[in-house]
Amino acid sequence: MDEYATEENNKVESCTSILPHDIFTTIYDITRAIFRHLPIRSVDSCSLVCQSWTDISRLTKSHRHTIHTLTYPSNPLSTTTTCSNLLHDFDEFISLYINNHLWSLPTFALVVSTNILASKGFYSSGNSPPPIKHPRRVHSEAGSSKRITERFGISQALIRHLNKSCKVLMIAADGIIASTENNQSNEIESDDAIGILFLPHFPPDVLGVYPFEIPSTAQIASDMSRSELHRFLGSVPDDVQIRCVIFFFVQRQSYAVDCIKKLLEYYPSQIAIIGGFVDKINYDDRQIHTSRTSYDACGIVITGDKKRLHIGEVLLENHIRTREQIRDKLKELKYLETNPCLSFAIQISCIARGSNYYNDEQNVECSEFRKLFPSTPLIGVFGNGELGHDYLPKSNQTIAKQQTGKNLFRGYSSVFSLISLQL
Known part of the structure; x- marks a missing residue:
């Protein structure tokens, strides 16, 4: 067993506990065991003590992949x-x-x-x-x-x-x-x-995260190549397959929407697309920018090997409005979950599907998700329009038919996407 596997599964374990498989033969082993129970900032502080602690700190951080x-x-x-x-x-x-x-x-x-x-x-x-x-x-x-x-x-x-x-x-x-x-x-x-x-750093074959922005002046050429599309969307390497794209639009009439057509052209039935129309976007890549540019959209490209990264998506359409219907739909994602500590989910809901939609009852949809996935981090927005589809590769159900840019845009719906990793 990997000595850090238990750490990933039991990250909230008491700092004073000792793991069953720990065998202490040297001061180095004891120090390493202690470091496994420290939050990351404490590990950083310990790295300043001596070269030995610096090495242990570096090793500890390299094995940490907690979301x-x-x-x-x-x-x-x-x-x-x-x-x-x-x-x-x-x-x-x-x-x-x-x-x-x-x-x-x-x-x-x-x-x-x-x-x-x-x-x-x-x-x-x-x-x-x-x-x-x-x-x-x-x-x-x-x-x-x-x-x-x-x-x-x-x-x-x-x-x-x-x-x-x-x-x-x-x-x-x-x-x-x-x-x-x-x-x-x-x-x-x-x-x-x-x-x-x-999100922490993961090995590239497990999870690659490529944030991107699309300027309002951008134009998507009809003959844009796959390599050009990859550079346009976060500079994804040419030899890496895009698995999922999360879009956030601020303008309905935008050249950014044309990206979806190109994505579906190069990945006709092999990609999960989720998104919504929001009010404000801001991306800070921590670089110094000398000029300000207006952006119509931003988002995240997710990549990873299919054996290590599992992605699914379900669409809750307008007619789905009871807890039982929501639960039945979300259950379709359950087979994707390999390790709750190494997964996260995105929820994009129409602003009309809030508490008013459920007779003033709060948290209806996210609470049903939480019942099925009690340890999976969930984040999302209520938008003024949603983007999504049913995408369940390798399930017992039929994979969704090839999508077009037009039928990905929804109203009065919610879209859930589950991203599950396997180290």
Whole structure:
């Protein structure tokens, strides 16, 4: 058995526990066993002690592939919870989570936010401590100094806590689906809230994540080659097969929509496509950009070997409106799940399929998903139109017929996609 397999399956195990197969013969073995129970920031701190600890830290991090989700505030639907817009409160929440719960170093963060919170952002205040890594500007007046209140966008506030290699894709919509670190999921339609999915680095044959943006001036040539399409969508290597694409559009009349036609041309029945129309998009690849460009769409290309990466997708159409019908449809994804700790799911729902659709009952669809997949991180948005189809390769059911760009666009529906990994 791989000595780190238990770590992946039991990442929340008490830090004081000893694994049954641990055999301690040297100080090195003891140190390595202790490191296996430390959150990632503690491992980083230990790496500064000596060369031996540096080597153990590097080995520990290389075997960590944990997917994380969190919600801010942690209980957004509680009547006693309010979402603070103070930067200090957000800093404190994120810092505590990263220091105590983050198990793997993230290389990509998908952030979903309600429009209300995305418009407000976070504000510093005179009583708050300086932001991490970025000293607040000081304004002198009449021989004394006082702090100036500054506004930080959601991505700006978050990246101050992340390693420089972590890219951030932020989506704002009327409503979001977010999960806590304990995999409690909520459909948040009217409250201020943020959901975050952290993905670590995986071996390329297991999971490749390629974020992309599509400028509003982009045009998709009718003779665009497969290689050109790959470069256009996140610079995917030519020899790598695209398995899934998650789109977020802000304009219905966009050249970006033509990407779907080309994808279906080169991958007629071998690709899962999911997406929705949202209000705001922002991608920060952590590089310095000297000019600002308007973008109509953004998204994520997912790649990986078919033996290691399993992807399925189901469509909940307008006529599906009872819990039993939802459950029966979501059960079609169950065969894909190989390891709950190495999987995540995307939910794109029409804004009309919220609590009003279910007689003021909240969390109907995400709670049915949670019953079937209690440990799988779930994140998503309520959009003004959905993109998706039934895609269930290797199931006992017939694979969905070849799709066209036109019949992928939906209304009054929800789309669930499950991405499951096998190391």
